[in-house]
Amino acid sequence: MIHDLKIKSLKVIPDERGRLTEILRQDDPLFQEFGQVYVTTTYPGVVKAWHKHAHQSDNFACVAGMIKLAVYDGRPGSPTEGEVNQFYLGVHHPALVQIPPELYHGWMCVSPEEAIVVNIPTQAYNHDQPDEQRLAPDSPEIPYDWKRKDG
Numbered sequence: 001m002i003h004d005l006k007i008k009s010l011k012v013i014p015d016e017r018g019r020l021t022e023i024l025r026q027d028d029p030l031f032q033e034f035g036q037v038y039v040t041t042t043y044p045g046v047v048k049a050w051h052k053h054a055h056q057s058d059n060f061a062c063v064a065g066m067i068k069l070a071v072y073d074g075r076p077g078s079p080t081e082g083e084v085n086q087f088y089l090g091v092h093h094p095a096l097v098q099i100p101p102e103l104y105h106g107w108m109c110v111s112p113e114e115a116i117v118v119n120i121p122t123q124a125y126n127h128d129q130p131d132e133q134r135l136a137p138d139s140p141e142i143p144y145d146w147k148r149k150d151g
Contacts, residue, residue, distance in 0.1 A: 002073045002103065003080040006030055007087065010061065010094035023061045023096055024120050030098050032057055035123035041116050042067065042109040047146050049106020050135040056123040058099045060107075065115030066090035067107040072142045075102050084144050090115060104135065108146050 001007075008030055013020045024031060035056060042048055042065075049070065060069065069087045073080045089095050090111065099105050109115040123131065137146055 001080075002071055002083050002085050003078055004100040005071055005073075005085060005103065006098040008096045008098075010096055012094055021063070021094055023063075023118060024059055030059070030096065033122045035121045036125065037118065037120050038125075039116060039118055041114050042107065043114055044109050044112055047106065047108045047137040049108075049137045049146070050104045050139060050142055051106065051132050052104045053101050053121075053131045054133070055101055055131050056121045057101060058105070059096055059120040059122075060089070060099070061094070061096045061118050062090040063116050063118055064091065065109060065111035065113050066092060067115045067117065068110045068146075069097060069107040070105065070144050070146075071097075071099055072104040072144060074104060074141070082143075084142070086144075104142060106137065110148075 010021050010023060067089050069089055071085045073083050075081060087097055089097065135141060
């Protein structure tokens with residue numbers, strides 16, 4: 001596992017009315033600070049990658065559909081420099097992944113339906129000076145292939 005990356009299984013509480021899943025609480029050991037909450041969607045087969053932040057942490061949970069989330073550690077001197085982690089998140093694996101600053105990350109929708117992802121970043125988005133650096137999904141700087149692996 002990449003150094004400083006955290007994952008938490010989410011407990012789904014079903015009853016005859018539906019279900020409830022707590023994603024992140026103020027008293028959760030993963031909680032750092034609150035910036036904002038937003039929802040983003042991804043259509044089947046679409047890749048949203050790569051980006052990283054200099055200051056903020058992201059807290060991702062996929063609440064509908066399924067995504068393949070990949071994280072790359074390109075931090076010089078990190079004990080896990082050069083490593084890639086991959087997680088499947090969504091209705092079949094409810095989990096929260098906390099991505100600290102300076103780790104490239106992105107995902108691909110792997111379900112036949114649109115994936116809905118909730119993010120709780122530690123800082124609000126600054127439209128004038130965004131805290132993000134981007135690379136193309138197929139960037140040679142990151143040793144990861146988004147293609148489906150059959151077999």
